[in-house]
Amino acid sequence: MLTFDTAPDRYRHWKLTFDGPVATLAMDVAEDAGLSPDYKLKLNSYDLGVDIELADAIQRIRFEHPEVHAVVVTSLKERIFCAGANIMMLRGSSHGAKVNFCKFTNETRLAIEDASAHSGLKFLAALNGICAGGGYELALACDEIVLVDDGNSAVSLPEAPLLGVLPGTGGLTRVVDKRRVRRDLADCFSTLVEGLKGKRAVEWGLVDRVYPTSQFKDAVQTRARALAAASDRPATGPGIVLTPLRPTVTPDAIEYSAVTVAFNRDKRTAEMTIQGPADAPPASGDEVVAMGDQFWPLRAFREIDDAILRLRVNELEIGTVVLRTTGDVESVVAMDRFLAANQSHWLVREIVLFMKRTLKRVDLTARTFFAFIEPGSAFAGSLFELALAADRSYMLHDDDEENAIALSPMNGGPLPMSNGLTRLATRFLDDPAKVQELLERDAPFNAAEAEEAGLVTVAPDEIDWDDEVRLAVEARAAFSPDAMTGLEANLRFAGPETMETKIFGRLTAWQNWIFQRPNAVGEKGALKAYGEQGRPEFDWKRT
């Protein structure tokens, strides 16, 4: 069973060092420490295990090192920055494993951009050598790319010409949409196995600056200090420590402190229950620092995040997740009000941004989510975002009308989806005035009110409840898993597309298609043929 638990003292593939406001995250992949013994991670190529460490490092810099204002992403290997995703790993992976791998690496790169855009943490890709495929895609996620000009080091996206697949970690999208490289130059670049180096890489907009070997190290430091100078993060620490989650894992459940996931594998369903906050909110951001990672919003959302990731990679046949909450609506609203009011505090900001990323992870998870809202639940504010993220929500219309949901300021802006809109704005795409009106209501909604307001899908009464929710889950479980994945990927993201949604919608969908095509993964396909004797054999029909 794969877990996402790691820490700097256990990293096998990265060295994280600190020098005042500049941290250096240096790739030094241990060839023999891949997740599987079937391949060797040569030339700083990576698998999911390498990327889990990268994601962890970025997360820790954000929470544990507020005094860090810029991160240099580089390599400790001579003349090699990174050769990209390991090809033998890809070749040996199931379709689902490839898709999950790409999804996680995409989320990690978007987390880098999220830190830059919202958290004052800037990233410098210091390419000290060959930078190919996923290596260049990692660089593309940074704010600035500098490349050593040694006559040899080049950036490249050789996936399409060499392997018959796409650069699947946002590369194509970021080249034309983030760096705004002209599409014809992008076409040339993305079909040129050897890539581009030196002055030409700058002219085409693929890197920002090149430096001769003799000046490279100094230049990297200068650029990193310049990036750090623009940060609004605290001048000094301390941060908080992200302690291990250590859930209790049994054959049919994962239990954290505030989150429980129970599996019913016969029915291919899981129930995820999130416990709302037990305590009143703290008085200040500094009190949050004192509470550290035990502060409920951070603790609960770290657990949700971890549970979703484990579900994705370890529980492939669980098609439907029922979301429940327990606790007290008012307590969630009180906590949310504290968070919304204290977003200028560095740690509160980080926590809210982390909640946002966790909810995006739910949006992007290829499982059906149904929220079941029953008396004793705590679907308010930030926890109600889970119901809004769900494909459907069922709210029990109880006779005594105690079952309630509530909105909070956290539903009004701090937790946008990857389309740039809040979940409420996406839900009521043609009625922004209604969104405002709902947010201004200073009271919970009972089931009839919630249904009338369109905040829940349906509110069956006590006579119908059991049958209705049971049948909904059973019907869902009978449908083609692939059709549900495609359906959800299209219905969840109404409204504008952003670079982020383009990466997951357009780019990833095409990549997933290619990952199924014999020209890539068949016995004679390019991904299979690479590195073996002989050339790939293609079906030449264009589709």
Added chain:
Amino acid sequence: MLTFDTAPDRYRHWKLTFDGPVATLAMDVAEDAGLSPDYKLKLNSYDLGVDIELADAIQRIRFEHPEVHAVVVTSLKERIFCAGANIMMLRGSSHGAKVNFCKFTNETRLAIEDASAHSGLKFLAALNGICAGGGYELALACDEIVLVDDGNSAVSLPEAPLLGVLPGTGGLTRVVDKRRVRRDLADCFSTLVEGLKGKRAVEWGLVDRVYPTSQFKDAVQTRARALAAASDRPATGPGIVLTPLRPTVTPDAIEYSAVTVAFNRDKRTAEMTIQGPADAPPASGDEVVAMGDQFWPLRAFREIDDAILRLRVNELEIGTVVLRTTGDVESVVAMDRFLAANQSHWLVREIVLFMKRTLKRVDLTARTFFAFIEPGSAFAGSLFELALAADRSYMLHDDDEENAIALSPMNGGPLPMSNGLTRLATRFLDDPAKVQELLERDAPFNAAEAEEAGLVTVAPDEIDWDDEVRLAVEARAAFSPDAMTGLEANLRFAGPETMETKIFGRLTAWQNWIFQRPNAVGEKGALKAYGEQGRPEFDWKRT
């Protein structure tokens, strides 16, 4: 060999009738007149042949009947509007045929919306009976949907629950993005085989109005007249006649009056050569009416459109298309100036909109396009859009500097891509000022100037030209066709996404993925199992 040539007197599946400003396009599919004898087109289900007639009818209403201001789309079958794409046809089709079928039907529905948005022609879907799948997707493309309230007639998207595929003709996108149905209701609707009828279909926003059987016909007429009243099309005709194109087809070429396509099947390439206008532009829009479909812009772009369509469905292994033009740069610019200045004339408007749709068809064609610009070519204005639509353009830097390209007002707005931007604006996404500057230049660009301005990819000199273009084509031909399709689909559409690009990017890419999945098309997949004994068997792993 499939052709796209048809006319109302040869329609097998539609009846087109006229009553003043209202035309009625009534579906009456001939069961035994499918493109293949392997299936019967029962219950107004359709195949590509049915949709070719629909596309033709819409085109003819635009050009031949300017006095028509609204179109009623309905059915002549009792209690059946349309059962959607024929399932036996889909089941028996190759992957490529399915993909091409969906692409064409999507383009046809977008042409309906284009007519409504830009040409003053409004569409009313008059659903006189069951309206399922692709039938409802056709209705979604109309401006208004009315449904008979007879206790039986429903709208539905049963593809996902019944067949394990998506509604692939824009249905999911239009439900949430055009009609802005709430995503949870859209989820319920798209998984409910029997669909929704009557008042509930109105409440959910799936149709605009329902009428009892006794009132239906009158109500349809009333609504159609109301839609027609808002039109800015001419009060009376005549229009122009779209005569058959009648190209000369030989084993290795298709020759039209202004367009020639020559195939080199060994190299899997084609050369498409477009001849620029020979004559000076006419003096007025009325002169264009007199010239009819022999007016160069309409004649040439109809031929380009037909050639692209034939290439898509008949020449599957032709991976690369070299685009050339012949003629005179100044003549194209003069013609473009006339078109741009006369867009308020109904026929000029229709011609420009048709040129736009043809160029979009090129953008969406899964083939590599390289434009070769040599002395004697006419890559100016609207023809230069072909070079801008191409994945790369090569311009010969001739010693005597006679080779030239030019821009015209047609590059500045009238021919946007499906992302809503002009090709120039997409090309220079981060530099709108440069676009303006280029458009204001009142002179051609020689090769050095064009390369410097970024208007062409590369401008090799006479010594390098032959090798460079030959190697480019040869290299392209060796790559995986699927990787090139995915690459181009991602690089061609930088910038904003629209409902239109979402349909082709997100929705279509997911559908193509599903069309490859064993859960849909495997021996036990849902598409194969439907209508046979036994239920589908799924691999339950979620991806």
